[in-house]
Amino acid sequence: MKTILLVPLLLALSWRQPRWGFYGHQLINYHAVFLLPPEMLVLYKAHINFLTEHAVDPDKRRYAVAAEGPRHYIDIDHYGRYPYDSLPRTWNAAVAKYSEDSVTKYGIVPWWIQTMLHRLTKAFSEKDQSRILKLSAELGHYIADAHVPLHACSNHNGQYTNQRGIHGFWESRVPELLAEKQWDFFIGKAVYIDKPLPFTWQRVLESAAAADSVLHLERELSKKFPPDKKYAFEERNGTLVKQYSFAYTLEYDKMLNNMAGRRMRASIFAVASFWYTAWVNAGQPDLKELTNQEFSEKDMKEFEKLNKDWLNSNGKAPGKDCD
Ligand SMILES: [Zn+2]
Numbered sequence: 001m002k003t004i005l006l007v008p009l010l011l012a013l014s015w016r017q018p019r020w021g022f023y024g025h026q027l028i029n030y031h032a033v034f035l036l037p038p039e040m041l042v043l044y045k046a047h048i049n050f051l052t053e054h055a056v057d058p059d060k061r062r063y064a065v066a067a068e069g070p071r072h073y074i075d076i077d078h079y080g081r082y083p084y085d086s087l088p089r090t091w092n093a094a095v096a097k098y099s100e101d102s103v104t105k106y107g108i109v110p111w112w113i114q115t116m117l118h119r120l121t122k123a124f125s126e127k128d129q130s131r132i133l134k135l136s137a138e139l140g141h142y143i144a145d146a147h148v149p150l151h152a153c154s155n156h157n158g159q160y161t162n163q164r165g166i167h168g169f170w171e172s173r174v175p176e177l178l179a180e181k182q183w184d185f186f187i188g189k190a191v192y193i194d195k196p197l198p199f200t201w202q203r204v205l206e207s208a209a210a211a212d213s214v215l216h217l218e219r220e221l222s223k224k225f226p227p228d229k230k231y232a233f234e235e236r237n238g239t240l241v242k243q244y245s246f247a248y249t250l251e252y253d254k255m256l257n258n259m260a261g262r263r264m265r266a267s268i269f270a271v272a273s274f275w276y277t278a279w280v281n282a283g284q285p286d287l288k289e290l291t292n293q294e295f296s297e298k299d300m301k302e303f304e305k306l307n308k309d310w311l312n313s314n315g316k317a318p319g320k321d322c323d
Contacts, residue, residue, distance in 0.1 A: 020144050020267075021172025022056045027179060028267045029055035029140040035190040035272035040279055043287040047133050054137035055144075057306055064309035072145045074107035075154035076208045084208070089201050106154075109146050110200045116142060117196055117278055124282030129290040130299055139278075140271040146204050147267040149259075153211035158218075166218055169244050169252070174260045177249050183261040190272035192280055203270060210259060217255045225251065 020028065030052040033044045044051065061068045079087040088094045091111040094103050116139040123131035150156045150167050158166035175183075193199050222230065225248055232245035244252075253260065279285070295303075 024175045025055040026052045028144045031185045031268045032271040051137045058141045060306040060310040063313035070107045071112040073151040078106045120278040121281045127290050129293050130295045143271045144267040147263045149207045149211040149214045152207035190276035193277045
């Protein structure tokens with residue numbers, strides 16, 4: 001039922017080249033809503049379309065705001081070998097050791113998630129509905145990014161190993177072809193996260209550890225797969241687009257033992273649990289009594305500007321290019 005409802009919405013939203021791609025981020029925020037307790041569902045279910053649509057705002061912002069890029073990843077292999085003990089886990093200690101410029105350059109997603117969690121907690125305390133919704137949608141995005149192996153690896157698009165395109169392959173193409181047909185999103189309930197920073201680091205380290213398989217197994221598959229069957233042309237919005245073929249995608253997913261599906265489920269659980277944690281930490285405010293129930297004119301202008309900058313960008317954001 002959930003999936004059926006989602007399809008028209010996603011089709012409407014993903015008319016531009018989706019990039020977790022746009023599709024994956026939207027799916028994650030959408031399904032996270034159903035893990036929440038009834039006291040939160042009153043707000044989140046009523047605004048599920050907003051939370052789904054705006055799951056991708058942080059990616060759109062990358063086209064207009066230079067500081068946005070590093071919030072989505074961490075090139076953790078820059079800091080040595082797994083488990084990267086030389087990198088202090090707290091922001092202040094990491095900056096004291098490497099300088100803010102350097103830490104920022106290699107990506108800040110684990111810490112940015114804490115900033116967003118703090119902001120969301122404050123929005124709950126103030127019972128500010130429009131900020132709760134905006135920050136929930138965006139926090140969901142960064143948490144989902146932290147679950148993507150290639151967001152925790154400097155070879156993020158296979159550019160060092162002649163595998164350009166693998167970023168979108170893993171996070172967009174695989175879910176687009178398989179999520180609604182094969183993956184199960186009944187995940188249980190959100191839980192309270194006692195220690196959000198160590199929880200985040202655990203997920204980031206899992207991503208970092210998985211990056212090697214993501215790259216290595218695609219290289220192996222590429223060697224043994226008939227080259228003329230690796231890609232297929234598909235029509236999108238009236239244009240023929242070269243894509244990894246269904247057979248190639250299916251084989252890759254099998255070799256990875258459905259890693260993208262497993263990471264997506266872990267993302268959904270984490271997103272719902274962070275939303276829940278913010279609400280609990282704010283004293284479980286009654287979400288039936290919220291102020292500021294409409295988005296302000298300023299909010300609406302901001303959404304409009306995000307879209308405009310993104311549409312005018314030709315798909316090129318400053319910094320990392322993952323297409
Ligand atoms: Zn992102």
